Amino acid sequence: MEVNANIQVLYNEINWLQEVIHNVISTYLEHEGERVHWLEIPLPTIHQNTVYGKCVEEWNLQVFERLAIALGLTIHLKPDVLDVFFGRNQIYDIGFTEFGGVVDKNHSGFLPTGQTLLFLITATDNNLRSEVLKIFDKEHVLIKEQVLFLEDIEYYVPQFNGVFGLHTNWFHYFVTGEQLKLEHSATFPAQKITTHLAWEDVVLQDEVMDEVLQLSAWLQHSNTLMKDWGLFNKIKPGYRALFYGPPGTGKTLTVSLLGKKAERDVYRVDLSMIVSKYIGETEKNLSRIFDIAAHKNWILFFDEADALFGKRTEANSSNDRHANQQTSYLLQRIEDFPGVIILASNLKGNMDAAFTRRFQSMIHFAMPETNERYRLWKNAFSGKCTLHPEINLWKIAEDYELAGGAIINVLRFCALSAISRNDTEVTREELLEGIRKEFKKKSKIITVT
Numbered sequence: 484m485e486v487n488a489n490i491q492v493l494y495n496e497i498n499w500l501q502e503v504i505h506n507v508i509s510t511y512l513e514h515e516g517e518r519v520h521w522l523e524i525p526l527p528t529i530h531q532n533t534v535y536g537k538c539v540e541e542w543n544l545q546v547f548e549r550l551a552i553a554l555g556l557t558i559h560l561k562p563d564v565l566d567v568f569f570g571r572n573q574i575y576d577i578g579f580t581e582f583g584g585v586v587d588k589n590h591s592g593f594l595p596t597g598q599t600l601l602f603l604i605t606a607t608d609n610n611l612r613s614e615v616l617k618i619f620d621k622e623h624v625l626i627k628e629q630v631l632f633l634e635d636i637e638y639y640v641p642q643f644n645g646v647f648g649l650h651t652n653w654f655h656y657f658v659t660g661e662q663l664k665l666e667h668s669a670t671f672p673a674q675k676i677t678t679h680l681a682w683e684d685v686v687l688q689d690e691v692m693d694e695v696l697q698l699s700a701w702l703q704h705s706n707t708l709m710k711d712w713g714l715f716n717k718i719k720p721g722y723r724a725l726f727y728g729p730p731g732t733g734k735t736l737t738v739s740l741l742g743k744k745a746e747r748d749v750y751r752v753d754l755s756m757i758v759s760k761y762i763g764e765t766e767k768n769l770s771r772i773f774d775i776a777a778h779k780n781w782i783l784f785f786d787e788a789d790a791l792f793g794k795r796t797e798a799n800s801s802n803d804r805h806a807n808q809q810t811s812y813l814l815q816r817i818e819d820f821p822g823v824i825i826l827a828s829n830l831k832g833n834m835d836a837a838f839t840r841r842f843q844s845m846i847h848f849a850m851p852e853t854n855e856r857y858r859l860w861k862n863a864f865s866g867k868c869t870l871h872p873e874i875n876l877w878k879i880a881e882d883y884e885l886a887g888g889a890i891i892n893v894l895r896f897c898a899l900s901a902i903s904r905n906d907t908e909v910t911r912e913e914l915l916e917g918i919r920k921e922f923k924k925k926s927k928i929i930t931v932t
Contacts, residue, residue: 488530488532488533489533489534489535489657489658489659489660490560490658492527492529492530492533492535492536493535493556493560493657493658494560494561495527495528496527496535496549496552496553496556497553497556497557497560497561497564498527499524499525499526499527499553500550500553500554500557500564501564502524503521503524503550503603504564504565504567504568504603505567506518506519506521506524507521507602507603507606507607508567508570508606510606510607511606511607520607520608521603521607522546526546526549534656534657534658534659534660535657538657542624542625544625547604547611547614547615547617547618548618548625550600550603550604551600551618551625551631552625552630552631552649554595554599554600554603554647555595555631555647555648555649555654556649556654556657557595558590558592558594558595558648558649559649559651559654562590562592562593563592565584565592565593565595566592566593568582568583568584568593568595568599569593570582581598581602581606582598582599582602583595583596583597583598583599583600583601583602583643583644584596584598584599585646594646594648595646595647595648596643596644596645596646596647597615597619597633597642597643597644597645597647598641598643598644599647600615600618600643600647601615601643615643618631619633627777627778628653628778629650629652629653629774629775629778630649630650630653631647631648631649631650632647632648632649632650633645633646633647634646634647635767635770651663671771671772671775672752672753672768672771672772673750673751673752673753673772673776673783674750674751674753675748675749675750675751676735676738676739676749676750676751676784677739677742677743677749678736678739678740678743680736680739680740681740682740682744683862684736684862685733685736685737685740685887686733686851686855686858686859686862686887687733687737687848687855688849688851688852688855691846691847691848691849694844694846695737695741695846697844698722698724698741698823698843698844698846699741699744699745701722701823701843702722702741702744702745702747702782702823703745705722719818720821721820721821721822721823721824722822722823722824722843723817723820723823723824723825723826723841723842723843724823724824724825724826724842724843724844724845724846725825725826725827725828725831725834725838725839725842725844725845725846726738726825726826726827726828726846726848727827727828727829727830727831727834727845727846727847727848728829728847728848728849728850729829729848729849729850729886730829730886730888731885731886731887731888731889732848732849732850732851732886732887732888733848733886733887733888734786734827734848735751735784735786735827736887737848738782738784738825738827741782741825742782745782747780747781747782747823748779748780748781748782749781749782749784750772750776750781750782750783750784751784751785751786752772752783752784752785752786754785754786754787754788766812769812769813769816770816773816773820776820776822777820777821777822779822780822781822781823782822782823782824782825783820783822783823783824783825784824784825784826784827785824785825785826785827786827787827787828787829788826788827788828788834789828789829789830789833789834813838814835814837814838814841817838817841818841826838831845831847850884850886851886851887853877853880853881854880856880856881856883856884856885856890857876857877857880859880859887859890860876860879860880860890861876863890863891863893863894864876864894864897864909867907868894868897868898868901868907868909869907869908869909870908870909870914871908871909871910871911873911874909874911874914879914879918883918883922885918885921889921892917892920892921893914893917893918893920893921894917896913896916896917896920897909897913897914897917900913900916900917901913
């Protein structure tokens with residue numbers, strides 16, 4: 484498929500939009516001349532062999548949706564089309580409030596708002612307002628698929644005064660046919676995580692694995708249970724789980740493996756970019772994640788979740804009240820989220836009881852016992868990098884309490900030591916030095932006999 488054909492069909496939509504804008508403004512301001520209603524202006528022919536054409540057909544988009552997308556396309560391809568909205572009301576010598584729009588420090592042109600779209604559709608017929616409301620409904624395909632956006636605004640500002648537009652990744656797709664991956668950024672504070680490992684590489688106690696398999700079963704059969712079995716009217720959609728236990732015990736790896744088995748993307752939320760000291764900002768940052776993930780069939784993973792989901796405190800100050808408001812907001816969003824959310828914490832006791840009551844499962848990833856540590860050591864040194872035959876691996880597992888993550892750190896140290904002397908076999912001294920380093924991180928000293 485030629486990119487030129489994709490671009491041409493988009494320009495055709497924008498040229499049609501330009502006709503609509505001229506018609507609506509001229510009619511609204513009662514300029515001289517006879518004009519048809521803007522709905523009578525012929526829609527451009529859509530070529531179904533283009534990316535945009537296929538989307539129009541698949542989503543069954545009608546005139547109002549196409550007008551909304553064309554308005555969003557314009558700032559990417561032909562922003563000067565919107566300069567007409569800079570016209571001034573001669574009576575008051577200000578811009579026309581009803582046109583909406585804003586000017587940004589990074590864009591000298593006219594940025595449309597929801598009010599701009601509302602004006603174009605309803606200026607000559609107020610009865611069409613319901614068509615705009617349909618487009619911005621959270622269940623509309625253009626909102627569910629994150630094609631269009633309407634920025635949040637302060638509670639006292641009219642709903643449609645938020646900046647309106649077409650998401651950059653969809654613009655890229657309409658032009659090239661290539662789906663952009665969501666990038667970790669301030670506007671999308673989450674990152675996709677994957678693993679090349681398999682279930683054999685994670686060592687869990689039997690009771691832990693049983694609970695993990697129950698969560699895996701939900702991932703596999705939830706649609707059947709909710710729809711075919713009719714459980715949607717008895718239980719809330721979604722699944723909420725807490726993984727708690729010391730670092731390195733396999734919480735993150737287990738989440739990645741669950742996603743791999745269920746063929747679902749796992750996104751780890753970056754709490755450092757979520758939490759804000761400014762009132763309302765944390766909620767706004769989280770809202771972006773929840774809104775996108777709600778219709779993507781993702782697994783959302785909050786690592787070190789205590790920072791967001793910790794216990795509420797007595798409201799002795801404005802900061803306490805702000806923190807408690809955040810917790811209440813999170814509680815509601817998690818309860819309403821239709822997908823799978825997994826939280827990870829070092830200590831179960833750090834979590835607010837209001838959250839834990841709503842978890843379908845709370846799984847304790849304890850420090851591995853001797854036999855589990857032995858399996859972890861064997862797995863770690865089962866490849867190119869091996870241990871000297873005289874090393875008693877069971878004795879190592881018995882004497883040194885380390886989690887799986889720490890054992891992998893020891894492997895990394897030992898492998899680097901061995902390759903530095905052009906060898907693949909790890910000596911006992913190198914192994915013990917690697918263990919010492921891990922214990923030193925915890926301010927512990929090991930005694931070697």
